[in-house]
Amino acid sequence: MYSTPKSLDRSEGARRDIITGGIVVAATLLFIGTGGNVMQAVVRALIGIGGGPDRVLATALVLNIALILFGWRRYNDLNREIRERTEAEQRARYLADTDPLTGFLNRRALLVKGQRMIAEAVAEKREVALFLLDLDHFKTVNDIHGHAAGDRVLQVAAERIAAVLPPNATKARLGGDEFVAMMAFDPSARGDIDALAAELVTALDNRIMHDAQQIRIGASLGIALASDGGVSMDTMVRQADIAMYHGKDEGRNRHVWFEQGMEMAVQVRNQIETGIREGMPRGEFVPHFEPQVDIASGRLVGFEMLMRWESPEHGLIPPERFIPVAEASGLIGELSLRVIRDAMDIAKRWDPSIILAVNISPQQLKDPWFSQKLTKLLVETGFPAAQLEVEITESSLFENLPLVRSIVTSLKNQGVSLSLDDFGTGYSSLSHLRALPFDRIKIDRSFVTAMRGSPDAQAIVLAIVRLGESLAMPITAEGVEDEATAIELTRLGCAKGQGWHFGRAASAADTERLLADRGLLRDPVGAAPTQGADAEGLLRKTA
Structure with a gap:
């Protein structure tokens, strides 16, 4: 079935609104012009000194009133339509930017908002810390307890993360069991960032109840730092990811700051992994x-x-x-x-x-x-x-x-x-x-x-x-x-x-x-x- 494109629907609606507005304006002017004469004739008839209003003018007056009422109703309809459309657009924007399971930002929205945060912080001579948290042994939760339990773990993890972070922190779920948090801070307060990271790791190390079962998780956390405007969000996420995996290698359930030497270790690791994949069949x-x-x-x-x-x-x-x-x-x-x-x-x-x-x-x-x-x-x-x-x-x-x-x-x-x-x-x-x-x-x-x-x-x-x-x-x-x-x-x-x-x-x-x-x-x-x-x-x- 053929459907009219939205652009045509909107332009057609706009033309109807213009015509309706023109009719209402004309009716109002006509009402002003005829209403006085008709009302004077009605008054004279009531006091017995005239023969009543002209029938044509009376008919025009009634028509004017009907058109004005029509215009008022259309005005209300337009207001309601605008309100509903605005709410729908806001809802669509929310869904496009938000992870439905946790209510955090999704990856696309994080990259946009995070880049803006970096620029604003650098202009204020502040730094930005990016936390990347990965839940330890999350795949085992799905394998053993099922995906419903996995969803519950993600929701509880998001609640614990939100409870620990300051209200102005940006929170996002990258996908799977990876979460990101960003916050601007004064360079002298780096110790506070360390303490906050340790508190997050501790909060995620507690058991979670699901269907009378106790599920224990933990988290490895990598931290990347932006101190100048030349750092991109993609770079920060990659650096925090490298630091996070370095923490997993050291025993998991800890936080680690990114250091430049870690990047070389990741390259070596990738080379070894590639060698394993290619070497097995040989x-x-x-x-x-x-x-x-x-x-x-x-x-x-x-x-x-x-x-x-x-x-x-x-x-x-x-x-x-x-x-x-x-x-x-x-x-x-x-x-x-x-x-x-x-x-x-x-x-x-x-x-x-x-x-x-x-x-x-x-x-x-x-x-x-x-x-x-x-x-x-x-x-x-x-x-x-x-x-x-x-x-x-x-x-x-x-x-x-x-x-x-x-x-x-x-x-x-x-x-x-x-x-x-x-x-x-x-x-x-x-x-x-x-x-x-x-x-x-x-x-x-x-x-x-x-x-x-x-x-x-x-x-x-x-x-x-x-x-x-x-x-x-x-x-x-x-x-x-x-x-x-x-x-x-x-x-x-x-x-x-x-x-x-x-x-x-x-x-x-x-x-x-x-x-x-x-x-x-x-x-x-x-x-x-x-x-x-x-x-x-x-x-x-x-x-």
Whole structure:
């Protein structure tokens, strides 16, 4: 159906209003001209000295009155139409500038208003601080509790932000779980900005109730500063974003001011992320294997798989360089499963007595389908589940224990062994050991390496060993770097260890030569043991 364009509607309405106005003016003039004569004739007729008004003039007078009433009604209609149109335009402008969920400004309106604020503040010799807040673990809230809970968290977060900020602060939601606040201040009051940022972080660290569930969030906050008119809003938002992610890397739930050196770190981070995305399909990420031995006898009992990046540009890159980037970018799940698959293909030739231990990122334990994905790898590679040990760090248990329980129980039902890694770092408790079906406890290397110089560290190791004995859970000690530490661990009753004293992580080829030399390959055909090298030397070989 054809519809008249709005511009034509408005011009047509304007023409009608002009015609109506002209008629009313003419009627008013005619009323002034005829009204006096008619009224004089009416008065004379009433007192008996005249024959009454002229019929034509009387008719004209009535017509004039009707036209004037018509004009007055049209005037009221126009006023109402103007009022409704003004209200509609104001509402449309509000909707165009406002985030409907929180009532804060949206990104477009923020960029416009923020640029104006910078110009005004610089003219008054003041500075502008831009806060960029990102809620920590917000994706987990949506994944576990649903999007209705996520919306509720955003609304409560907005209420808390508004309660802390001064009334004249500009507040906006950029999108997702990112909020921005801007305020002008005197250069001498930078300490007040620090205090305000800390108060915001504290306010967002409280639990939120939704459908009888307690949801805990936090926030990382980056601060950018504009002290001259040459800074654009886009630049300030980007700088605050960089500072915010720097705060996440430092442990989250804190505020950080932007510094120029951070930009270079972001560029390096982006290069690493790009390298991971491009390197995965090219097979640049490979498993290395660190020996695990029975400390008392020196017998080889297994290997922990450690990931390495064989970069064609930079050579062998250790995991501490790229794992944090893979976790932050969401690539760790795909990357880890790729390398675990390769490790299973390699390890299925090992003797059945040799265990393959693999570390699982805390991010992977947020995936409800993780146990199915790992089980699928076991089936596709033909690797025996009984030879696989999954290592889960204590920090993985902190966020969502019910989901972790579901995952580890499923893996346990498949015959996979479970080890609690980095035990003693502060997150776990006896309730976790009772609630989850762990087979082994691994003492964090920080306690093992500190044993010789710290009676406290030695006491902690002893306590963990005794705890393992009481729960019938064998203990593995990480970070065994010398013979004296190995002897002390044996005295304390720790059965299994790994570290530089027993051998560093080695490539698949070196690991296979070691196993072939010890007769621990299912199919020794094709193995190429190093001639003249004893088993201990191979164990100590550095990749």
